[in-house]
Amino acid sequence: MMCRTAQNPDAEPDLNAADAAFTSMLEDSAEDLYEQAPCGYLSTLMDGTIAKINSTLLEWLGLERPQVVGRMRFPDLLTVGGKLYHETHFAPTLQMEGEASGVALDIKIAGGQRMPVLVTSRVKTGESGEPMLIRTTVFDARDRRAYEKELLRSRQAAEEARRQAEADRDRLQEALAVLQQSLLPAQLPCIPGLEAAAHYHTASPDLLGGDFYDLFSLETGRWAFFLGDVCGKGPQAAAVTSLTRYTLRAAALHDADPVTVLTTLNTVLHERYTSGDTRYCTAIFGTLHPGDGHVEVHLASGGHPSALIQRADGSADYLPTPGGMLVGVLPKVQFTAARTRLSPGDTLLLYTDGLTEARTGPHRELYGEDALRAFAAGRPPAGPQALISALTGLIAGFGDGLDDDTALLALGVPALLPTTLPTRASEDLR
Amino acid sequence: MDIRSRNNVTVTGRAEGPVLLLAHGFGCDQNMWRLVLPALAETYQVVLFDYVGSGRADAAAWDERRYSSLEGYALDVLEVCEELDLRDVAFVGHSVSAMVGVLAAAKAPQRFSRLVMVAPSPRYIDDEGYRGGFSADDIDELLEFLESNYLGWSAAMAPVIMGNEDRPELGEELTASFCASDPDMARVFARTTFLSDSREDLKTVAVPTLILDCQQDMIAPPQVGAFVHAAIPGSRLVTLEATGHCPQLSAPGATAAAITSFLGSTG
Incomplete structure (x- = not known):
């Protein structure tokens, strides 16, 4: 074998020759x-x-x-x-x-x-x-320009599609907002000797919520209220909410007994949604009889979380309504009624389970009914408006731990002077 | 709104000197005046700005409707004058800005004392008995080039757009690309410029006026300069030995000298 290193001194002239040959x-x-x-x-x-x-x-x-x-x-x-x-x-x-x-x-x-x-x-x-x-x-740049023109056209088309989509979304949101507002009272009525406050938290502006509440006059001196939660979300839920709201109002005018009203609603919902598409709700319906310095409350619950009462002495307790069934599932149902009296400084709170099922803390635990009772007991009894404000703050603190709509309705007898100031429903439709 | 930052207003030159307001035309920004600035700044207090939609003006102030007519650009000029409380202003407008100056002077005659029109054209598209040099199709073609060339520009500018506030050298790149602007805004400015017809507005000019045109300028050819000269009684026409549409770049010395000489003789 030849030793190639010996030839190295000659390598450069070879390369030059090759270069010249190529040239x-x-x-x-x-x-x-x-x-x-x-x-x-x-x-x-x-x-x-x-x-x-x-x-x-x-x-x-x-x-x-x-x-x-x-x-x-x-x-x-x-x-x-x-x-x-x-x-x-x-x-x-x-x-x-x-x-x-x-x-x-x-x-x-x-x-x-x-x-x-x-x-x-x-x-x-x-x-x-x-x-x-x-x-x-x-x-x-003939090929390249053709390609660029295609890119430009695509960009313009995408831009146009985006504009169209935005316009569509705006229209849809406007329609949803109008529809959502039709499901809730724009303003709570002024009731002599009673203070009322409400709050509606919308989890998503794109989805119609299924929570509802109302407060309205029956006849001279008597009032009715309700708060509930329709299963599901979106347009179908909103349709049920609408049907529920107007059925409750109409039934209450006919016979305001809470169990009777919920039974009528059950019949209507069950009849309307029998064919496979079962739609139901949970609700508390009640009547208010203002008396001399107090208000008598008569309510019934259909599968809805119990109302909470914050008393003037600072205590807070649930008004149990056990055994009430979901409204609209079965043709024959039983609802549980309860009575209580609100004295000056007492506040009755109705809420939907968005509040108690919110996830809190690092382990994302359920907020729960005990925490809600403790929260109410930990606040000075300052009436419905103050309680709703405090709860609104609590909800805001949940952040994304609260992923459901939440409706709150508080009714109370003012502690000192009776007031007839209008109370406005507050909404945070984001 | 802060007009100074909206229009990227620059004030330079002799502080106590007469006021010279330099307005750029379609295409680039106030940097167009960079080569004539040293000569003019010796004598004058020079105010420069970018129209909204050009250069480093505040893009957030863009309003397509406002800037779809030359009056919108004239409003920029007037708002700059008001903000700085400029009086006795000698307005120097390049290209379409010459006509913007005519409109501004008609709206606020108390602020303007002289007009210098650099390569002006009151109408770019041919008309009966008038030769502007262009057809409507030509303008459409220009709009296409604005689009095509934005592709390359957007690639070069991507780092800036994506936000690198901690890298100021990217800002310098942006300055370097002084003829680059948002294509949507440039398209509106182009259309407004090249579809405008300001021939009637020339009749409103009531201040001493200098028309500077170039020997060879396809955008504002000599017959257009002559038209402007004839339409403004008492105006002075100076044809520079320059090629192209931007004598302040191709013949900065002669351009500055013509402006200074005119202002000196009419001051």
């Missing part, structure tokens, strides 16, 4: 590289007059060298729109920055056609920095 094989020269380059070359004076141009570009243009050199300016090669772009963007950039690169323009080529090109120009300066001439390369 002669390619018959390439600087001149040929310029003239036959795969892109157009031209050099112009500072005013754009063409001083030098390569064969490739002349071929594209379909012009002879004598027609161009010294006779035409670079912008003369462009279409009119391209000239406008050249004068307003390209030339100023070149003059200010000494370079303008990758600019899309069209040149007028043989046969009256136009050819998309990408133009890059650079100013050559003299030794003292004075501009002497402009060197320009012109790349064939």
Whole structure:
């Protein structure tokens, strides 16, 4: 075997010989590289007059060298729109920055056609920095421009689709908001000797909630209230909510006994949603009989969480309504009634399970009914408005731990002076 | 709204000198005046600004309806004048801005004392008995190029757009691309510019006026300069030995000298 290291001193001449061989094989020269380059070359004076141009570009243009050199300016090669772009963007950039690169323009080529090109120009300066001439390369961009046009079209289409989608969404949200508002009283009525406050928390502005409440007059001196939760969300739930709300109001005018009213609702819902699409709700319905400095409450529950009473002495306890069945599932049902008396300073709170089923803390535990009772007991008994405000703050603190709609309705007898101030339902429809 | 930052207003030059308000045309921004600025700043207090939709003006102030007519741009000029309480202003407007200056001076004649129109054209599209040099199709083609060239620009600007406030050198890149602007805004400005017809407005000019045009300018060719000159009685026409539409870049010395000489003789 030969020792190759011995030949190393001779390696360099071999390489030079190979280089020369390649060069002669390619018959390439600087001149040929310029003239036959795969892109157009031209050099112009500072005013754009063409001083030098390569064969490739002349071929594209379909012009002879004598027609161009010294006779035409670079912008003369462009279409009119391209000239406008050249004068307003390209030339100023070149003059200010000494370079303008990758600019899309069209040149007028043989046969009256136009050819998309990408133009890059650079100013050559003299030794003292004075501009002497402009060197320009012109790349064939026919394929690329077609691709870019397609991109642009796609972008415009996407932009248009986005605009349309936004408009649709706005319209839909507006419709949803109107519909949602129709499910709740805009304002609670003023009731002599009674204070009322409510709050509705919407978990998602895109989804109609299924919670509802109301407070309304029956006949002279008597009032009715209800609060409930329809299973599910969205338009179907909203339809049930609407049916429920107006059935409860109408039934209450006919016979306001709470168990009777809920039984009527059960019949209506069960009849309406028998064919496989079972829709039901839980609700508490009750009546208020204001007396001398107090209010008698008579209510019934259909599968709904018990009402909570915050007493004037600072205690808080549930008003149990065990065994009440869901409303609308079965043809025959039993509802549980309960009575209580609200004295001055007492507040009755009705709520939906969005509140008690909120997730709290690092382990995302259920907030729960015990915590709610403790919360109410831990607040000074300052009436419905104060309790609703405190609970609104509590809800806000849950953040994304509260992912369901939540309705709150508080009714109470003012501790000191009877008030007939209007109380406004507060909503945080985000 | 703070007009100074909205229009990226720059005040430079001799503090006690007469006020020169330089207004850029369609395409670039106030940097267009960079080469004539040193000469003008010796004598004048020079105020520069970018129209909303151009350069480094506040893009949030863009209002497509307002800037779809030259009056909207004239309002920018007037609001800058009010904000700085400029009086006895010599207004120098390049290209379409020459016409914006005419509109502004007609609205608030008490603020303007002289008008310099650099490469002006009151109408770009040919009309009966008038040759502006362009057809409506030409303008559509320009709008296409604005779109095409935005593609490349957006790629170069992506780092800036994506928010690199901790890298100020990217801000310098943005300055370097002084002819780059949002294509939606540029399209509106282009359309407003090239579809405008301000020939009637030329009759309202009541201050000494200098028209500066170039020997070879395809956007504002010599016959258009002559038209403007004839429409404004008493105006002075100076044709610069310059090629292209931006003599303040291609012949800054001659441009500054012509402006200074005119203002000196009419001051």
